[in-house]
Amino acid sequence: MTRRARIALFVVAGGCTAALLVLGVLDLPHFGSSFHPYRDASLAAAVAHKTSNVISSVNFDLRALDTLGEETILLASVIGVTVLLRPAEDEHEHQPVGEGRLLDSTRMVGYLFLPITVMIGLLTVAHGAVTPGGGFQGGVVVGTGIHLLYVAGSYRALERARPVGLAELGEAVGAGAFACMGIAGALAASSFLGNVLPLGAFGDLFSSGSVLFLSVAVGVEVASAVVVLLAQFLHQAVEVTGEEKEAA
């Protein structure tokens, strides 16, 4: 279709769809209402399982199968990126030339914040059951925090610090551990992904049973996945060239 025809079709059809969705939305309970049956039930369930962070309880205890699915999507996407960004036959890799100019202050800030960021990420993962946080959030912080080394240092320093093979192993172990915990629960207590570990005391670091372990497994997986993902894109950008670029 021509550009004008396409936009005209969208304006008409999108307008009608907008009308449909707006009419639907007008029948929702008003913004800020107190009708939340799931909130009532899940709060009681989380407290019964001694989990102070109800969101983590929903993620890793009440609806753990969803989280298994979500982290598997992450795994599949990162494997997909690895497959899609693999060097093709007509391309070859080269060593990155030089390091570029970098302000000393940038370098210093990067080196200073790297351990702080990674530590914050690890704490977020470890306290997932108690404070706002958990495997997903902390894993992203750790995974991207490591890349401060690239910002502050050099690509070669980053490559030495994070072997991609190890990160792929971390992904596989994290995702596999989550699913294996589910199977273990099924074999031991007839409860797939059930919270069958000792629950501990409310508010403690080691409370809420399996929520902590699943959170750590997800943290390992997400951090490794972010590292692998960024490694593939950086590799493409920094090290891979096609035929034409070489000639030029």
Added chain:
Amino acid sequence: MRVYAYLVAVFVLLVGAFGIVRSRNLVHAVVCLSIAQSATYVMLLAIGYQSKATPPVFGSPATKPNTSTVEPLVQAMTLTDIVVSATVTALLLAVAVQVHKRHGTVDPNELAALRG
């Protein structure tokens, strides 16, 4: 105010879709797709909100468990979705990188390989 947040969600979804329709660059189209996904976050979080309610986290000793919190389920859905959609967007961007390498362009109007 009773429906404003929901209307924003509907608007953002359609803006994202419109962005893809009129896009001249596939990277832009993928980003518009993630804008459309943000609309779902707005919708979910708006649905879960309750006025004058606390967050559903009781970690500090000062916060005793109470029954007047916002909906935890939509927050759980949103936070996992954000992380996961970052990787799915990355997957689509990787495809766009390859499209650029193979076709020499990222303009959908110039991609003629799959007609008819």
Added chain:
Amino acid sequence: MLSYDDSASLLLAASIAVPIIAACMLLALGRKLPRTVVDGVAAATAAGVVAMLGFLLANAANGRVVNWVGNWHPKHGYSVGIVLVGDEVGTGIALLAGCLVFLALVYSWRYFESVEAHYHCLMLLFLAGMVGFALTGDLFDMFVFFELMGAAAYALTGFKVEDPTAVQGALNFGIINSLGAYVGLMGIGLLFARVGNLTLPQLHDALAHHHADALVVAAFVAVITAFLVKGAMVPFHFWLADAHAVAPTPVCVLFSGVMVPLGVYAAFRVYWLVFADAIPVADVRRTFVVLGALTAVVGAVMCLAQRHFKRLLAYSTIAHVGLFLLAAGCLTESGTAGALLYVAGHAGVKSALFLLAGVMLNRYGSVDEVDLFGRGRDTRLTKWLFAVGGLALAGLPPFGTAIGKAVGEEAGLSSGYEWMPVVFVAVSALTGGAVLRATGRVYFGLGDQPRGENHSTSGSAEEAEVPMLLSRVRITMLVPILTLLVGALAVGLLPGAHHAAEEAAGHFIDASAYAREALTGRAVHAAPTPDVGNWTASGILLGLLSAALAVAVAAAALYARRLRLLDRATSGLDRATDRLRALHSGHVGDYVAWMMAGMTVLGAFVGLPLR
């Protein structure tokens, strides 16, 4: 006697977890393991999943298998957890997915390019997504597994990264399916806000017998759109031909054989469980019947216009999806049974044809029927397999496609649509005829040298999937093809197939029994369905008619130039379909605009009668 936690119900969860664990193991160790071991582990995992699901299917015949994950059993009809429900249709379609993944992995044994073990990891994760999607009884969980299927599928589609069409097809596929998923998530949010829970049984109880207001209609349109984007209903179908043309052959098998039918399955599952008692039946029936007929006709016409054999098969999948929608859209037990039989038979036949297309690609380096004219004359077995596949696609008895067609036609007639058998016969004849035409050109050298100025996508740019072109068909390619054709025959020949399908369909549409069994754990005894034989005389006759018409269509296409009258007619048809072909532009912006148009049409069909 229903029990939530016995071993059968835990198998529901295990059949999702086992492929994930196997994929993780292959990811961790794939670099170090020899290719044969990787192939073996992946195929064995798929076989294990098939065994588990076969056991579950046998159990499901006695009553749904229910598992509340994490043992969050409902109290007073409310639960905070996620439920997995294995009824006959759910476990059956999951079993189909497992079988097809197994056969696809056998087909790609050893010579198929695999990046370390990543191809096998993606296939296993795709399997986990399909099984989870089929078995779950929770709406948000369906969305999660829908995204999992999507992520693995986008990566598998763009697998041949050196191929320009592959990456364009993958991007179109990815953007459209993801946008559909996000629209669906908006609908899920609307339902959650109304009901306060996301599991299908609880949604059923909350919405049943309440008048459908704008929220329910908007949620219906949004959720059904998401599933029918996957299910490639017109006008959400544009991505399918783009993705099928370029994905590796074993992956196309999975797309056409089970992933696209899963979209149709989900649409009807959610309709029956959540919306059937809220929205008037006649409105929904009209919607599915009209859009199904449109899908079938568009698919058939576009199918005939293709010279790229895989795109031809892709459009025939769209046409057959239209027929599934017609059968199931009658919203009766027999219509649903017809759709089930047709999906099973179609999976066998279409998958075999895709694998045969792979044989064509890997022997000649092309799938273009114009360029390969007469190249296959010296093959001995392949040419006849193609011919059998084409006839089976047209609905030749006793293939499963024929029995599905027959039951679907009956259901259409008893719902008052006298024109439905005509559409069934015409569409299956046209699609089967297109396959026979291609077979005749490539493998028998029949007909005149075709004109090359067809504006459709050429198939010569496709790249072979093996390092060197094959000189003969390998046994690991032949065995899956034969298995699939025999399987399609079995659907039609096994005594009691029709009866089993009617029973399964009865349980599928019985939403209140599903809700009762899931929420109370007490088995609900349904009335047994009457015994029906497999074939009726009219079914057999219409099947033979379709096959004969398919041969006639192929002959007309092959010899059009010799008969000048026919030549003028076909070139006139070509011009008429040019506009339709131009709409299939490969431009993702067009596809999104059509998606909005489709949502508008759905909203009009369902919402306007209710005002």
